[in-house]
Amino acid sequence: MPKRIHVIIKSHHGAFKLLSKAKGEKYGIIINNTPSMAKALKVLCRYILNGTIQLKSSHVKKLKPHRKFIRKVAESPHKAIKATVQKGGNILQNILSTILPLIPALL
16 A cells, blocks of 8 residues: 655645756746745655655666765755755756656555
């Protein structure tokens, strides 16, 4: 039986989809204007690390190069997350494109 997903992940699922495809200025606009996006990203990264989102070996291979970034976002305070995410824009898009198809199965 899958574990429960935090409400913030459910409410930000659409924003995550937009963020995974956004480029340039749109990327920064989505991060800065979506309320509590930092908390949602932190919760998502924590779920990746603690196994709430069950990953197949192919997903783990895709995420393995980004493990430092995932740990940094999961452990940092909310105020520092926005700066971290804006610096690693392409990394976050790779992570989201890997994880997003797995979220609806848990909702």
